Amino acid sequence: MTGIRDEQTAGTDRRRPGRPRDPVAEQRILDAAIDEFLERGPARFTIDGVARRAGVGKSTVYLRWPDRDALLVESVRARSRSIEDVDTGSLRGDLIRLTTNLLRFLRDPLGYATFRITVDAVANPAYEHIARELAQKHRHAARRVFDRARTRGDTIDEAAVDPVVECLYGAVTMQVLNHGLDMASASEVDLEAHCTSTVDLVLRLLEP
Amino acid sequence: MTGIRDEQTAGTDRRRPGRPRDPVAEQRILDAAIDEFLERGPARFTIDGVARRAGVGKSTVYLRWPDRDALLVESVRARSRSIEDVDTGSLRGDLIRLTTNLLRFLRDPLGYATFRITVDAVANPAYEHIARELAQKHRHAARRVFDRARTRGDTIDEAAVDPVVECLYGAVTMQVLNHGLDMASASEVDLEAHCTSTVDLVLRLLEP
Amino acid sequence: MTGIRDEQTAGTDRRRPGRPRDPVAEQRILDAAIDEFLERGPARFTIDGVARRAGVGKSTVYLRWPDRDALLVESVRARSRSIEDVDTGSLRGDLIRLTTNLLRFLRDPLGYATFRITVDAVANPAYEHIARELAQKHRHAARRVFDRARTRGDTIDEAAVDPVVECLYGAVTMQVLNHGLDMASASEVDLEAHCTSTVDLVLRLLEP
């Protein structure tokens, strides 16, 4: 999946004329952007600050990203923990793992930033791309889990699959939204326990 | 619930000395703020713009709201449809109505704005108040629905109530997030149909 | 003669509501601009630098002057020695004084800057105003000198007056242009001596 970053090579792998872009600068900018983001938050995230921190001219930044928002999205996207696949051997285990992963993701500053951007995307077309990408990732992860369950011979009420996934993801999101500030110090164990109980509850809906 | 707005008269109806506040200014600012918000979105919402639009000096705004975020919150809050109580005579009917209301709320620009502010509240303490208020409203609405169900003699698995509500609200939120851009033209009937099927699904979880 | 500076009160001496422009800031900007100009020259003269030096925000500068050129012109104009009237009792004395003044003016960095701006004015309309003003001043000064001569009863070839003045001013300008860099250390006495000899020469042209 390509990023929002302006692509130097458009539709061709042929080398473009002129001095090639410095790949080191690219990484330095992204690193600086992450630091800037984590230190100052999304509102006080500044192109000037990123360029200064990266030891790079502003034009070098603007050559790659069209504006502040694009850099913000890209830098967050580049670092946010991806939703890796899970395979615990059972549908229940997979769903618990999946849900816990999402909860962990949302409680991480970068993950939550990604979520915020996703939320903004409904109103801000600049963010649409990253939003779609994230939604797709989550859908794919869920699909794989259920595909494996079917392969194992589990009997599943197919009509319930999509709504159940929606409920699970939604319940986790609600958790973070409603208790985000209070559960700041919740332990990993608590997270998993909560996810387990939620999964055990909705699992009944999948029985035919 | 009072607003965040600075109050001039604190506990007394006695006329305060000095020039009285322009009673019209308040409303003109709020109206202008709403317009500004709807036209330019939350990120490009500016005090300068609101003041200009309202035909008012910036300090007139700052006299009433401490900063940009406070005005943004207040103006959105003042206009966003509140979650009114529902009573259809059955738990199922109430939940369908409740869910449909939330879906409608989130699909309205101002309602969605309120949601975005709630999301930002996790990172921005300035928004904490409105976020808590909204969450509380939703919780209360749900609680009333279930209280009435108990009064009617319905047998409910009490342990499942909170998770089920969380799932319902979460599922609706996921709907808007994932299909927000695509379902722009979905009809009212579709909304209700979708909510009905979701409610019918999770309703099984409440049976003891 | 008013400057190019944006006028706050347009067509009325009535005090405007709101905080008035800080007259101190005005002067601090002009002083800083002069310093900036003298230290770095017209090409490296910078609004950022002036604002920094004056301890003033850039917007405070842009509130008064529309752009870099306007501030440059105004600051130079404000300080450049004006062509004061001279009255030595004789036409010859007056012309020597007038010519020496112009020579001194042109050899002073600010005066020369004014001259450069005048030269640029032919191509750059932004400078037209100051150019016309300077030319007019010089014309008036010469006119007064000759008016007094006529009053004293001197017989003058009227047809020669304008060309002679043109020659005198032009000769001085040529001096500065051609020897500007070399005569950096010329003394005041030298200046006057040179002007005297030129005046004595062209004075013959005024005899009827």
Place this chain on the structure above:
Amino acid sequence: MTGIRDEQTAGTDRRRPGRPRDPVAEQRILDAAIDEFLERGPARFTIDGVARRAGVGKSTVYLRWPDRDALLVESVRARSRSIEDVDTGSLRGDLIRLTTNLLRFLRDPLGYATFRITVDAVANPAYEHIARELAQKHRHAARRVFDRARTRGDTIDEAAVDPVVECLYGAVTMQVLNHGLDMASASEVDLEAHCTSTVDLVLRLLEP
């Protein structure tokens, strides 16, 4: 007189190894520079613009001229009408021709540009070379005129020669400065008439 342009062959006419410079590029750059200069003026004259216009890389420009100012000077110099010698058979005729030539030169955009550069040269050492060169040309032209007059047996007040030339050149310059904008449409005949009357006036100063 050689230009400021970097010379490829330093002190030897021996062919240097490597690819020789493209002689066409040289001319294309100069042409583009002239166009750029005439369209945008000296202040907004940019190397980027010249290179773009000439269809040439920036390095090709910087290989030949050390910086923006040098290219500006060279391009103007290369095109500005040179002060050719004049020989009409009489001192009066020569001076009229000389003066008219200068007036025409100054009223031409490129000629005036050269003059502006000369004026800037007093403060900007980068322009010193072209300024000296122009002054020298003018001095030589005048010297030749007077040499021929002496050869023809004219009796001339030698002490008055230099000041008179200074006055003539100066008067023409003043003309352009003061009336530059207004006399835009003056005809060739008018120019010559004005020069004639000025020459006729100052000619008296040369009689011993």
Place this chain on the structure above:
DNA sequence: GCCTAACCGAGACGGTACGTCGGGTCTTTTG
């Protein structure tokens, strides 16, 4: 017929300044 060196175009690089805009404060006049 390669080798080497300088040129060519293209364009990225770190900088600096531009003129605009917005946030939140401060200083006047107004009611």
Place this chain on the structure above:
DNA sequence: CAAAAGACCCGACGTACCGTCTCGGTTAGGC
């Protein structure tokens, strides 16, 4: 004597050039 108006300082925005640099590729003479 507080409200209102608007100037204040600050600093980021995105753009445009500067003069330098690094590419891939071209064009000659020397070997």
